[in-house]
Amino acid sequence: MSLLHLDKATIKFGGLIAVNEVSFEIKTGQLFGLIGPNGAGKTTCFNLITGVYKPTSGSIKFEGREISGTPPNKIAHLGIARTFQNIRLFGALSVLENVVVGGFLRHRTGLGSAIAYLPPAIKETEELKQDAMRLLEVVDLAHVANVRSRDLSYGMQRRLEIARAMATQPKLLLLDEPAAGMNPQEKMDLTGTVRRIRDEHDKTVLLIEHDMRFVMELCENIVVLDHGEEIAQGPPSEIRNDPKVIEAYLGEAV
Ligand SMILES: Nc1ncnc2c1ncn2[C@@H]1O[C@H](COP(=O)(O)OP(=O)(O)OP(=O)(O)O)[C@@H](O)[C@H]1O
Ligand SMILES: [Mg+2]
Structure with missing residues (x-):
């Protein structure tokens, strides 16, 4: 089944066409990659899909329903969650609390009210905490549940962002450079984690990543x-050998 369908999605910022008639379709259960050199428009695509921006033209459908122009909190409720290229955690809160905050999105109207309700609500919502702990296990952070998130390593903070996004119980998870700043071992572990998220937690995943080995694998x-x-689309075996892709990444190993 088609979960997300961009059809000629376009957005202009003044004279710059940041995303120009981009079309692709993601089926439920797929692990889908979005790649391209710096400034290609990848994060802007995420911003279009999550309602941060409204397309200048074109359509974005989620489960067959037009979502372009829908506000971000409504899109989150429909079942799309994301992580950010520039990590956005509540640094003073614990690892567990950051995931609980994500869970609030499901129960209340948005992150703003989640923060307003935080101190009393955290005490009350044992269930949310248990859900959050389970998600921390998925991303291998259960052992640091009570550590302040700003004290985590960079790689751990990226994994925490994934757990927080999953706390909204999305159908589609958008990951913006989840492996950035990770060492090779952390990247390998993350590959396993993302696979498990898809296989065992029934998520469809769209990820942006610069590390070609990571994406291709x-x-x-x-x-x-x-x-x-959009210069190419297909399975890794085709993308790897596509002359247009090689040219776009001139000098970089694909
Ligand atoms: N709000 C905005 N106003 C004006 N220009 C913007 C805005 N958002 C993005 N852009 C421009 O759109 C283009 C695409 O940016 P985007 O962040 O989507 O690239 P990217 O593919 O994610 O790159 P990177 O790999 O560096 O993260 C860039 O030229 C950027 O400067
Ligand atoms: Mg980006």
């Missing part, structure tokens, strides 16, 4: 952007 389908344009 993990993703079944890849769409490649360059200067806002």
Whole structure:
């Protein structure tokens, strides 16, 4: 079944066409990669899908329903969650609390009210805490549940972002450079984690990543952007050998 369908999605910022008629379709259960050089429009695609921006033209459908122009909190409720390229955690809160905050999104109207309710609500919501602990186990952070999130290593903070996104119980999980700043061992572990999230937790995953080995090993389908344009789409075996992709990444190993 088609879960997410972009059809000629376009957004202009003044004279710049950041995303230009980009089309791709993700089926339920897929592990999908979105790649391209710096400034290609990858994060902007996430911003379009999550309602941060409204497309200038084109359509974005989630479960067959048009979502372009829908506000971000409504899109979150429909079942799309994301992590951020620049980590956005509540540094003073514990690892567990950060995930609980994510869980509030499901129960209340948004992150703002979640924060307003935080001190009393955290005491009351034992159930949310238990859910959060289970998610921390998924991303191998249960052992640091009570550590302040700003004291975590960079790689751990990235994994925490994933747990927090999952706390909203999304159908589609968008990961913006989840392996950035990780060492090779952490990247390998993350590959396993993302696979488990798809296989055991029934999520569909769309991820942006610069590390080609990571993307090629993990993703079944890849769409490649360059200067806002879609230049290729297909399985890793095709993408790896596509002359347009090689040219876009000139000098980089694909
Ligand atoms: N709100 C905005 N206003 C103006 N220009 C923007 C805005 N958001 C993004 N852009 C521009 O759109 C282009 C695509 O940016 P985007 O962040 O999507 O790239 P990216 O593929 O995620 O790159 P990177 O790999 O560096 O993260 C860039 O030229 C960027 O400067
Ligand atoms: Mg980006």
